[in-house]
Amino acid sequence: xxxxxxxxxxxxxxxxxxxxxxxxxxxxxxxxxxxxxxxxxxxxxxxxxxxxxxxxxxxxxxxxxxxxxxxxxxxxxxxxxxxxxxxxxxxxxxxxxxxxxxxxxxxxxxxxxxxxxxxxxxxxxxxxxxxxxxxxxxxxxxxxxxxxxxxxxxxxxxxxxxxxxxxxxxxxxxxxxxxxxxxxxxxxxxxxxxxxxxxxxxxxxxxxxxxxxxxxxxxxxxxxxxxxxxxxxxxxxxxxxxxxxxxxxxxxxxxxxxxxxxxxxxxxxxxxxxxxxxxxxxxxxxxxxxxxxxxxxxxxxxxxxxxxxxxxxxxxxxxxxxxxxxxxxxxxxxxxxxxxxxxxxxxxxxxxxxxxxxxxxxxxxxxxxxxxxxxxxxxxxxxxxxxxxxxxxxxxxxxxxxxxxxxxxxxxxxxxxxxxxxx
Numbered sequence: 001x002x003x004x005x006x007x008x009x010x011x012x013x014x015x016x017x018x019x020x021x022x023x024x025x026x027x028x029x030x031x032x033x034x035x036x037x038x039x040x041x042x043x044x045x046x047x048x049x050x051x052x053x054x055x056x057x058x059x060x061x062x063x064x065x066x067x068x069x070x071x072x073x074x075x076x077x078x079x080x081x082x083x084x085x086x087x088x089x090x091x092x093x094x095x096x097x098x099x100x101x102x103x104x105x106x107x108x109x110x111x112x113x114x115x116x117x118x119x120x121x122x123x124x125x126x127x128x129x130x131x132x133x134x135x136x137x138x139x140x141x142x143x144x145x146x147x148x149x150x151x152x153x154x155x156x157x158x159x160x161x162x163x164x165x166x167x168x169x170x171x172x173x174x175x176x177x178x179x180x181x182x183x184x185x186x187x188x189x190x191x192x193x194x195x196x197x198x199x200x201x202x203x204x205x206x207x208x209x210x211x212x213x214x215x216x217x218x219x220x221x222x223x224x225x226x227x228x229x230x231x232x233x234x235x236x237x238x239x240x241x242x243x244x245x246x247x248x249x250x251x252x253x254x255x256x257x258x259x260x261x262x263x264x265x266x267x268x269x270x271x272x273x274x275x276x277x278x279x280x281x282x283x284x285x286x287x288x289x290x291x292x293x294x295x296x297x298x299x300x301x302x303x304x305x306x307x308x309x310x311x312x313x314x315x316x317x318x319x320x321x322x323x324x325x326x327x328x329x330x331x332x333x334x335x336x337x338x339x340x341x342x343x344x345x346x347x348x349x350x351x352x353x354x355x356x357x358x359x360x361x362x363x364x365x366x367x368x369x370x371x372x373x374x375x376x377x378x379x380x381x382x383x384x385x386x387x388x389x390x391x392x393x394x395x396x397x398x399x400x401x402x403x404x405x406x407x408x409x410x411x412x413x414x415x416x417x418x419x420x421x422x423x
Contacts, residue, residue, distance in 0.1 A: 032323035038274030161187030212250035253333025328355030332393035
């Protein structure tokens with residue numbers, strides 16, 4: 001194992017030849033430029049080693065914005081939920097044990113890359129509650145929790161393998177009762193994309209649940225992809241589930257666009273086609289809609305690596321509404337201030353790196369417009385090390401944007417104008 005750094009260096013050097021050739025921002029917007037696929041013997045790898053924030057440092061807010069820490073010293077905070085009374089819930093979580101994920105030479109190296117990126121840390125399996133500068137253990141003993149939703153007095157949590165329901169009373173800082181299982185979710189020993197987000201329907205009768213794929217392009221077999229690469233609709237009363245939309249490689253953030261009420265999501269697209277492919281995206285979600293994965297991307301652009309081909313499904317593939325850029329890894333999504341805020345976790349397989357920021361996508365008439373605008377940056381230092389990585393975003397009761405930073409172990413609070421103390 002002492003030879004590992006040298007091996008990683010060799011792999012990195014072999015993958016250095018390939019890099020982005022598009023002008024900056026060309027792969028974003030309503031009509032992105034889609035480069036030609038680039039396949040190399042060794043896929044492009046450029047991992048930003050996790051460093052954390054030096055004392056006194058913080059991200060850089062765009063002009064007209066200010067940022068301050070809402071909470072520090074958290075344990076890998078990934079997801080956020082704001083309760084009606086203003087309390088902020090934080091899912092402190094990481095991947096569960098996945099003995100089948102990471103097998104073989106490629107899997108071995110992927111594990112090493114994720115360790116360097118700060119993703120391979122033990123899961124706290126906890127949801128913490130933030131109120132007035134004080135942190136409380138709201139729920140503990142969970143299983144890689146992620147999505148959260150409150151419907152009346154029912155509080156739902158999406159563990160990596162099931163949706164649980166807990167009783168909630170406003171003002172309580174902890175939940176003592178054991179959760180009731182509402183429905184199982186795809187998990188298992190492979191569980192490649194382990195995060196499961198959820199959003200309640202407007203009437204509270206259903207929950208929409210994101211489930212990522214078990215692979216990059218179904219290389220583990222389509223039998224491993226049942227109810228994956230999809231958004232599921234779950235009946236909150238009976239626990240019955242159905243596929244609401246499919247062909248979404250790894251959907252994460254879910255939110256309703258306020259003008260039209262339409263459901264939107266952000267999606268991490270496939271890898272190993274070069275630094276300029278494939279753009280991750282933001283899109284409205286159509287019931288029974290199919291978005292291409294694994295057979296095609298961004299509509300009907302065929303991925304020739306996937307066999308057998310399915311031209312019938314490619315013909316049905318919906319073009320996403322808006323490209324966020326190749327490999328930016330969008331996770332968080334929240335609508336406010338006339339558009340969508342997206343937390344881009346950042347690339348591990350692109351030269352130069354992309355993402356590592358929070359962007360704002362302006363909307364007009366319920367549709368995205370123009371190019372994404374960076375509102376929070378500085379997560380990479382001058383040496384390419386990650387001081388932080390944005391994940392979930394949420395809007396607090398004052399309209400401030402909250403950002404979970406899993407490498408920085410911090411929740412940031414982004415406000416318009418001068419910094420305002422949180423109460």
